[in-house]
Amino acid sequence: MGDNPFPLDKDGLLEAYRTMRTIREFEDRLHLDFANGQIPGFVHLYAGEEASATGIMMHLRPEDRIASTHRGHGHCIAKGVDPREMMKEIYGKVGGSCAGKGGSMHIADLDVGMMGANGILGAGAPLACGAGLAAKHRGNGDVAISFVGDGASNQGTFLESLNLAAVWNLPTIFIVENNGYAESTSRDYAVAVDSYVDRAAGFGLPGISVDGTDFFAVYEAAGEVINRARKGGGPALMECEMVRFYGHFEGDAQTYRAEGEVVDLRENRDCISKFRSAVEGAGVVEPSEFDEIDAQVRVLIEEAVAAAIVAADPDASELLTDVYVSY
Amino acid sequence: MTTLVGTRTITCREAINEALDQEMANDPTVIVMGEDIVGGTGSPGEDDAWGGVLGVTKGLYAKHGDRLLDTPLSESAYVGAAIGAAACGMRPVAELMFIDFMGVCLDQIFNQAAKFRYMFGGKAETPVVIRAMVGAGLRAAAQHSQMLTPVLTHIPGLKVVCPSNAYDMKGLLIESIRDNDPVIFCEHKALYDLSAEVPEAPYSIPFGEANIVQEGSDCSIVTYGMMVHRAEEAASTLDSEGISCEVIDLRTLSPMDIDTVIESVANTGRLVCVDEANPRCSIAADVSAQVTQQAFGSLRAGIEMVTAPHTPVPFSPALEDAYIPSATQIADAVRKVIAG
Numbered sequence: 001m002g003d004n005p006f007p008l009d010k011d012g013l014l015e016a017y018r019t020m021r022t023i024r025e026f027e028d029r030l031h032l033d034f035a036n037g038q039i040p041g042f043v044h045l046y047a048g049e050e051a052s053a054t055g056i057m058m059h060l061r062p063e064d065r066i067a068s069t070h071r072g073h074g075h076c077i078a079k080g081v082d083p084r085e086m087m088k089e090i091y092g093k094v095g096g097s098c099a100g101k102g103g104s105m106h107i108a109d110l111d112v113g114m115m116g117a118n119g120i121l122g123a124g125a126p127l128a129c130g131a132g133l134a135a136k137h138r139g140n141g142d143v144a145i146s147f148v149g150d151g152a153s154n155q156g157t158f159l160e161s162l163n164l165a166a167v168w169n170l171p172t173i174f175i176v177e178n179n180g181y182a183e184s185t186s187r188d189y190a191v192a193v194d195s196y197v198d199r200a201a202g203f204g205l206p207g208i209s210v211d212g213t214d215f216f217a218v219y220e221a222a223g224e225v226i227n228r229a230r231k232g233g234g235p236a237l238m239e240c241e242m243v244r245f246y247g248h249f250e251g252d253a254q255t256y257r258a259e260g261e262v263v264d265l266r267e268n269r270d271c272i273s274k275f276r277s278a279v280e281g282a283g284v285v286e287p288s289e290f291d292e293i294d295a296q297v298r299v300l301i302e303e304a305v306a307a308a309i310v311a312a313d314p315d316a317s318e319l320l321t322d323v324y325v326s327y
Numbered sequence: 328m329t330t331l332v333g334t335r336t337i338t339c340r341e342a343i344n345e346a347l348d349q350e351m352a353n354d355p356t357v358i359v360m361g362e363d364i365v366g367g368t369g370s371p372g373e374d375d376a377w378g379g380v381l382g383v384t385k386g387l388y389a390k391h392g393d394r395l396l397d398t399p400l401s402e403s404a405y406v407g408a409a410i411g412a413a414a415c416g417m418r419p420v421a422e423l424m425f426i427d428f429m430g431v432c433l434d435q436i437f438n439q440a441a442k443f444r445y446m447f448g449g450k451a452e453t454p455v456v457i458r459a460m461v462g463a464g465l466r467a468a469a470q471h472s473q474m475l476t477p478v479l480t481h482i483p484g485l486k487v488v489c490p491s492n493a494y495d496m497k498g499l500l501i502e503s504i505r506d507n508d509p510v511i512f513c514e515h516k517a518l519y520d521l522s523a524e525v526p527e528a529p530y531s532i533p534f535g536e537a538n539i540v541q542e543g544s545d546c547s548i549v550t551y552g553m554m555v556h557r558a559e560e561a562a563s564t565l566d567s568e569g570i571s572c573e574v575i576d577l578r579t580l581s582p583m584d585i586d587t588v589i590e591s592v593a594n595t596g597r598l599v600c601v602d603e604a605n606p607r608c609s610i611a612a613d614v615s616a617q618v619t620q621q622a623f624g625s626l627r628a629g630i631e632m633v634t635a636p637h638t639p640v641p642f643s644p645a646l647e648d649a650y651i652p653s654a655t656q657i658a659d660a661v662r663k664v665i666a667g
């Protein structure tokens with residue numbers, strides 16, 4: 001085995017790989033099962049973007065909070081939500097993360113600090129300010145992360161939140177996951193500034209932009225802004241420039257993309273392939289060790305799907321429960 | 328009337344201030360935020376110059392310091408932050424100033440706070456209170472005078488409170504802060520200087536319990552907020568004509584104590600619903616529908632509604648006075664149902 005040139009020890013590298021592979025397998029399987037008509041509603045897949053969720057979340061503890069987006073499966077898995085409960089949730093079944101009442105766009109698990117995927121674009125940013133405010137009030141060094149895409153980076157809620165977090169010096173980090181498309185509309189058309197670092201500067205925040213398909217770039221930059229926030233250094237904005245392997249939602253024919261675009265991205269900008277070849281190339285992890293994780297992840301997701309299919313539908317009485325704590 | 332032990336006569340403004348003060352002293356997770364609620368943060372003059380635009384939070388900063396937060400003019404961000412902090416174990420009270428500003432942060436209220444518990448399978452609690460001024464009468468025109476209680480009452484997951492007097496303001500605000508669901512606490516701006524006897528010690532009034540302000544046998548008048556006083560005025564006029572009215576103050580609109588209304592109608596056989604809101608889908612319309620569905624057999628006459636017209640709130644004092652339901656309109660409606 002060679003010397004380890006990476007910022008994580010071998011266990012950490014294997015953990016990162018397992019998380020990214022779990023997300024990929026989860027999303028690839030949903031892609032197939034949606035096409036088969038097995039999945040109710042609609043789903044927005046995170047495949048191709050795994051390095052962002054994983055590289056950021058590896059710095060977090062369960063008490064840290066995240067506010068996610070409609071494309072939230074990857075954030076959930078990386079933050080520690082059980083993929084088996086997530087799959088049941090996406091099938092709308094008993095035993096789902098939200099008892100089948102939320103679905104893909106609303107998966108939450110407050111016990112592990114996941115404040116919810118969100119069907120309203122940009123809505124998580126004020127909530128993450130609130131989580132940051134609660135952490136600051138308690139003075140325990142917790143942080144909050146707000147995820148938005150390049151699309152929701154234009155929402156007033158997001159822009160107001162950048163200002164509020166700066167004014168209150170909150171331990172809230174804003175991650176712009178720029179995959180180049182707001183649904184079908186290109187980032188270059190819809191975002192007036194060329195650089196999110198410039199946008200951050202306009203709000204008095206430090207900004208940093210990284211290649212979101214490079215796990216190590218994400219990991220190191222996230223570590224810097226998160227640790228700074230933990231010590232009272234305040235908010236920051238970080239752009240992960242990344243790629244989306246599937247459409248905005250499943251069923252999207254993606255005719256707005258260039259011919260061969262996705263093929264090229266899968267070949268040259270697959271964050272998992274890049275991670276694996278770098279780590280294997282350095283001789284830190286054997287190919288067989290990665291293969292073993294691949295096999296375990298396949299079994300996990302296969303079992304998750306099988307369990308979701310046979311899980312019971314919620315009882316009709318569940319329709320009326322949990323609107324209020326008391327009423 | 329003799330003053331009860333431990334009570335004094337204070338205004339609605341003072342009652343709200345006292346409720347916030349006592350709950351902040353009682354529970355370190357209670358924080359208060361809003362535009363100008365300290366009023367002077369970062370300015371060269373006094374730190375707490377304003378205490379809110381109408382002085383409701385004046386003096387609290389001196390006692391509780393940085394648990395009162397002036398916010399940027401940024402309702403989506405700070406109302407959302409209050410909701411996010413509530414989901415993380417705090418008990419924030421956010422002041423929206425005028426409820427009309429709900430338009431710029433409604434997503435955080437009705438898509439986020441109201442939905443968390445249900446959408447997350449019963450695992451979330453969001454104990455946030457959003458205080459806002461409601462109602463017309465201050466010549467504040469169309470964007471600062473609305474009675475939007477029906478809009479909020481429509482949303483499952485929200486509780487809606489709209490007190491009519493200082494005693495209820497204090498008790499219901501303390502209940503709102505201690506409650507574990509999102510509460511919209513509506514303060515009628517024309518009531519701030521109205522006084523009542525209020526106990527000094529903290530107390531709470533349960534949600535969903537209407538108050539029978541005045542008992543009567545000929546007609547029930549059901550209302551809330553500022554209109555309680557107009558209804559009492561009408562009842563007084565009618566009393567001199569030999570018509571006995573029962574005036575019911577709903578106090579909370581969600582949950583709503585429809586049982587008390589139905590019991591009253593069982594005795595009087597007649598109902599007038601009064602609402603400062605616009606008529607369509609109003610609280611008055613809701614009460615009328617519920618009584619019709621549940622107690623049609625008790626009714627000896629058709630139900631009458633007295634509401635604002637289906638218009639924005641006008642500015643001109645002459646027009647605004649015509650907009651707000653009057654004691655005369657209420658009395659006329661009662662006479663109409665009595666005549667059958």
